[in-house]
Amino acid sequence: MKENDLNVFIDSTKNYFQQTTKEEAVAGVPYVKGKDPLVLDFSGIVGISGKRKGCLYLTSSHKMLGDLGEIILGDSSYGEQDLKDLVGEIANTIAGNARNVYGSSFMISVPAVVLGVPEDISFPEELPVFIVPFKWRNHRSFLVVCLE
Amino acid sequence: MKEKMRVLIVDDSLIIRKAIHQHLSDNYNVEVVGMAENGIVALEMFDKTKPEYVTLDINMPELDGLSVLEQMLQRDPTVNVIIVTALSDKDTALQAIEMGAKGYVIKPLTFEKLQAAVNQLTAQEQN
Numbered sequence: 001m002k003e004n005d006l007n008v009f010i011d012s013t014k015n016y017f018q019q020t021t022k023e024e025a026v027a028g029v030p031y032v033k034g035k036d037p038l039v040l041d042f043s044g045i046v047g048i049s050g051k052r053k054g055c056l057y058l059t060s061s062h063k064m065l066g067d068l069g070e071i072i073l074g075d076s077s078y079g080e081q082d083l084k085d086l087v088g089e090i091a092n093t094i095a096g097n098a099r100n101v102y103g104s105s106f107m108i109s110v111p112a113v114v115l116g117v118p119e120d121i122s123f124p125e126e127l128p129v130f131i132v133p134f135k136w137r138n139h140r141s142f143l144v145v146c147l148e
Numbered sequence: 149m150k151e152k153m154r155v156l157i158v159d160d161s162l163i164i165r166k167a168i169h170q171h172l173s174d175n176y177n178v179e180v181v182g183m184a185e186n187g188i189v190a191l192e193m194f195d196k197t198k199p200e201y202v203t204l205d206i207n208m209p210e211l212d213g214l215s216v217l218e219q220m221l222q223r224d225p226t227v228n229v230i231i232v233t234a235l236s237d238k239d240t241a242l243q244a245i246e247m248g249a250k251g252y253v254i255k256p257l258t259f260e261k262l263q264a265a266v267n268q269l270t271a272q273e274q275n
Binding site: 015016019020069072073074078081082085086088089092093095096097098099100102103104106108110 | 160166167207208209234235240256257258
């Protein structure tokens with residue numbers, strides 16, 4: 001994975017927040033993931049296949065997803081299931097929007113969602129895994145990308 | 149009084165289904181006849197409820213949206229389908245339109261995008 005690849009997903013994530021909330025999400029400096037787990041309250045995971053192989057996940061706090069849910073639904077009627085669903089939908093949108101650059105051979109899975117912080121999410125050992133911190137309002141989240 | 153538009157909402161995301169339902173109900177004279185979370189359920193609801201309009205996601209479990217689109221149009225060539233998807237590549241958009249979709253909205257979903265697609269569709273129908 002090259003720097004340009006990472007920028008595709010950074011732009012896609014920033015675009016998600018900008019379009020959905022009309023507010024900017026600020027990307028921090030990307031770094032290579034170490035052995036320590038990196039999962040917040042909810043994580044949405046999308047597998048990538050086709051010409052490129054790998055996966056990405058977005059991990060977020062409950063509070064951040066609550067704020068997003070309120071914007072999307074226009075009120076605070078969201079429940080836990082909505083927030084769980086939302087993190088998967090964000091990951092799906094970030095990956096799906098990357099097809100603007102990679103084309104239709106960039107195949108994405110339907111999102112899977114992991115709750116809580118019981119353990120890490122595993123990646124192929126031979127590939128580097130990059131972490132991009134994001135800050136939206138006063139919430140932090142992390143985009144984690146691994147691409148062949 | 150003009151009859152309500154009968155709409156089926158198909159998306160594997162619960163919050164997107166709710167958001168579309170809310171936006172359409174708040175802004176248009178619609179009756180949401182069903183909400184489906186995958187392609188198989190969507191076709192079952194389609195047969196039961198006979199909607200005039202469908203909002204349809206592509207990347208879904210069980211059966212993808214393009215296959216659903218094909219089957220819906222075989223069953224009712226007059227149905228108006230708006231694709232609502234994160235898949236932003238031109239090939240998929242062109243394929244959907246060539247297959248017979250009447251609109252293609254790229255997520256992230258915003259009310260403005262959905263409104264533009266619905267307004268375009270209703271304007272086409274009036275002409």
